[in-house]
Amino acid sequence: MVVIIGFGRQSVCFRFVCALLFSFLIMTETVRAELTVHVGPVSPGGGGSNPISLPPINLQEYELVWLTDQHREWSVSLVPGLFYGHRYVMKQGGYVSMGAGLAVSFHGVGPGVYAAFGYTGCSWFCFNIEYKKALGVLPGMLIQPYAIRMGVVLFRN
Amino acid sequence: MLNLKSARWCCLSFLFFLFSGPVSGLETGAGLISMEEGDNRLRPGVLASISHGTWDGRVYYCARSYGPVLEQLTLLALTGSFSLPSVSWLSARYGLGLLEEHTSIHYSNTMDQGKSRAESRYNLGVALGLRASFIISGDVYVEGGWDSYLFPAGLSGGLFLATGRKEVIYLGSGIRW
Numbered sequence: 391m392v393v394i395i396g397f398g399r400q401s402v403c404f405r406f407v408c409a410l411l412f413s414f415l416i417m418t419e420t421v422r423a424e425l426t427v428h429v430g431p432v433s434p435g436g437g438g439s440n441p442i443s444l445p446p447i448n449l450q451e452y453e454l455v456w457l458t459d460q461h462r463e464w465s466v467s468l469v470p471g472l473f474y475g476h477r478y479v480m481k482q483g484g485y486v487s488m489g490a491g492l493a494v495s496f497h498g499v500g501p502g503v504y505a506a507f508g509y510t511g512c513s514w515f516c517f518n519i520e521y522k523k524a525l526g527v528l529p530g531m532l533i534q535p536y537a538i539r540m541g542v543v544l545f546r547n
Numbered sequence: 548m549l550n551l552k553s554a555r556w557c558c559l560s561f562l563f564f565l566f567s568g569p570v571s572g573l574e575t576g577a578g579l580i581s582m583e584e585g586d587n588r589l590r591p592g593v594l595a596s597i598s599h600g601t602w603d604g605r606v607y608y609c610a611r612s613y614g615p616v617l618e619q620l621t622l623l624a625l626t627g628s629f630s631l632p633s634v635s636w637l638s639a640r641y642g643l644g645l646l647e648e649h650t651s652i653h654y655s656n657t658m659d660q661g662k663s664r665a666e667s668r669y670n671l672g673v674a675l676g677l678r679a680s681f682i683i684s685g686d687v688y689v690e691g692g693w694d695s696y697l698f699p700a701g702l703s704g705g706l707f708l709a710t711g712r713k714e715v716i717y718l719g720s721g722i723r724w
Contacts, residue, residue, distance in 0.1 A: 439711070441707035478634075496587075521675060525693070534587060538708045539708075
């Protein structure tokens with residue numbers, strides 16, 4: 391992690407290393423997975439959460455979550471960031487996830503951890519609602535972005 | 548420094564848990580917190596807790612003063628918890644949070660005393676969090692937690708998920724009776 395910080399957040403090397411790690415970890419997981427696409431208001435640390443844009447055209451409101459059948463998940467969004475973790479699924483469709491990655495906030499980007507609380511329910515389509523929060527470290531401060539999102543689950547078994 | 552209404556809520560919740568079942572299995576504790584309110588700034592405070600089985604009652608308190616202004620925040624949380632599979636020391640918590648934010652402006656000089664004022668605001672929200680707890684000696688335990696309290700931001704809170712959040716990171720200790 392010290393090496394990544396030394397590269398600088400905007401450098402080509404930093405992006406290449408992140409992409410390489412991302413690709414390597416994906417290849418070690420099974421391909422079968424479910425994909426959640428959801429949208430909702432985010433709080434990047436500028437004070438409060440904002441209502442979702444209508445129509446929802448703001449890119450920061452979207453998130454993709456890829457869940458493998460070993461309950462490992464990848465979360466990709468502008469806020470709260472890019473994370474990899476484990477999902478603990480409960481009987482009634484609720485779940486708790488936690489893991490680590492890169493937290494993104496109004497004040498910057500830094501390594502951190504995340505936790506998410508959500509629910510997935512299925513009828514003729516699978517609906518998901520989730521609250522996700524992160525705790526990241528920047529020089530001299532902690533950042534704590536979060537988002538509340540709703541959406542659909544694709545490719546669910 | 549708690550106002551009367553907050554003290555009343557605290558006492559009621561403590562009495563409820565104290566007499567809701569057998570005393571054995573009761574946990575009481577206290578600790579320190581840092582609270583964040585959507586702006587990445589951490590505010591110090593204190594907590595007191597009482598637990599019985601999977602139910603937990605907590606009170607968080609933060610206060611700060613600058614000049615004639617005094618801001619007090621009291622958060623009462625009533626939550627249930629469940630352990631995560633294969634992680635016995637970690638539990639997830641869910642429940643309700645009742646928030647009181649009290650602001651008072653007090654001028655000590657007689658010329659401005661008529662301008663003194665005070666107001667309180669209340670909100671009810673959802674509590675979600677993670678808690679880690681370890682026994683260190685006999686009946687003494689230490690705990691740490693990362694809790695979120697989500698409050699609806701007006702009418703938009705219900706329709707468009709707009710919320711205000713109090714995020715609490717805490718460390719504490721207590722006794723199992």
